[in-house]
Amino acid sequence: MSADKQWQHTTVLLAEAIDAIATRADGVYIDGTFGRGGHARALLARLGAQARLFVFDKDPEAIAEAHALAAADPRVTPVHASFTAMTEALAERGITQVQGVLLDLGVSSPQIDNPARGFSFRFEAPLDMRMDTTRGETAADFLARADERQIAEVIRDYGEERFAVSIAKALVARRTGGSPVRTTSELSQVVARAVKTREPGQDPATRTFQALRIFVNAELEDLEQALTGSLTLLAPAGRLVVISFHSLEDRIVKTFIARESRATVDRRAPFAEPKPMKLKALGRIKPSEAEVAANPRSRSAILRIAERTAERTEA
Structure with missing residues (x-):
């Protein structure tokens, strides 16, 4: 196909x-x-x-x-x-x-359904999320350089995520430990552990993925x-x-x-x-x-x- x-x-x-x-x-x-x-x-x-x-x-x-x-x-x-x-x-x-x-x-x-684009937590892929793959910073690159406050602001403001601070802390802790998030599944796993509750039928990572996509693509x-x-x-x-x-x-x-x-x-x-x-x-x-x-x-x-x-x- x-x-x-x-x-x-x-x-x-x-x-x-x-x-x-x-x-x-x-x-x-x-x-x-x-x-x-x-x-x-x-x-x-x-x-x-x-x-x-x-x-x-x-x-x-x-x-x-x-x-x-x-x-x-x-x-x-x-x-x-x-x-x-x-x-x-x-x-x-x-x-x-x-x-x-x-x-x-x-x-x-x-874009969502092509695993290589990194937009979806449903597929294992590099954490890219750029609509224009010829230029700009990937979501993984942003998470590798941003401090806890910046990450929390992005997830809160663009994802309307009430657990943004907890997610940011977990991402920075993983990076400090030598294992920065580079793939969709790694991000999804970190978020799932940091998010305590979620609406029925919604994956815990939904809001974080939305936030990073919106931010990366301005x-x-x-x-x-x-x-x-x-x-x-x-x-x-x-x-x-x-x-x-x-x-x-x-x-x-x-x-x-x-x-x-x-x-x-x-x-x-x-x-x-x-x-x-x-x-x-x-x-x-x-x-x-x-x-x-x-x-x-x-x-x-x-x-x-x-x-x-x-x-x-x-x-």
């Missing part, structure tokens, strides 16, 4: 996302997280011959698949980079406005930067469509849309006209019961939709 068949990805909220974003058949669009191309292919099927689709991904395997799609469809332009680079990448090509930005956050099934910082970039790029009536999979991501998206959906008053000039809102929130969608039954990994997904207002006073 080939790797492509073995590590397949089921696209979440596919119809809902495409219905939300595909407002102009001849528009310019961004898929900021190509993954295995489920959303991109469905969007292309709704677009006309003059449309353009820029697809971004940090993962070399994903971007290789994007290049294969581009070879068959001249409307597609792959960019091997984080979606934080989209404003710059489009500016280099003379594009300053787009009709839609789609961000499908988190980790894809092929996921939350990148998300905040990408949302700001989207606001700069969206044309009037252009759509921002974001699918998140955990509360930390969704909180950032929800807060951003809420903030940009309000008119703001300059307190230094209280009698001046308020600055108009830049976005209009259009909705929040959860997967249907049928989708969750067919793809349990979709159960935590939340899709949020916002539309750029006609006013672009900052331009």
Whole structure:
């Protein structure tokens, strides 16, 4: 069985996302997280011959698949980079406005299910966790250099783990004893001994693995930067469509849309006209019961939709 068949990805909220974003058949669009191309292919099927689709991904395997799609469809332009680079990448090509930005956050099934990537405690593998395997620090490298306070902060802040201090102490103690954690199973075992209780059905290591993955890939910082970039790029009536999979991501998206959906008053000039809102929130969608039954990994997904207002006073 080939790797492509073995590590397949089921696209979440596919119809809902495409219905939300595909407002102009001849528009310019961004898929900021190509993954295995489920959303991109469905969007292309709704677009006309003059449309353009820029697809971004940090993962070399994903971007290789994007290049294969581009070879068959001249409307597609792959960019091997984080979606934080989209404003710059489009500016280099003379594009300053787009009709839609789609961000499908988190980790894809092929990344989770491929043991070599080190994302999952279900498989024995080097503790890597980088989405872009060509650059950056691995999770094992971070645990080898960080002090107890830094490790605890990462696990607490990005994993919402109440036993973060105990886990950090155990990891540092093991490292001090000459056996730093280098594999997924070693990390899982350390966490299992340090975590006293856990919700039924949840592996003790779940929150720690999530925390390290988010930290290593700067996921939350990148998300905040990408949302700001989207606001700069969206044309009037252009759509921002974001699918998140955990509360930390969704909180950032929800807060951003809420903030940009309000008119703001300059307190230094209280009698001046308020600055108009830049976005209009259009909705929040959860997967249907049928989708969750067919793809349990979709159960935590939340899709949020916002539309750029006609006013672009900052331009």
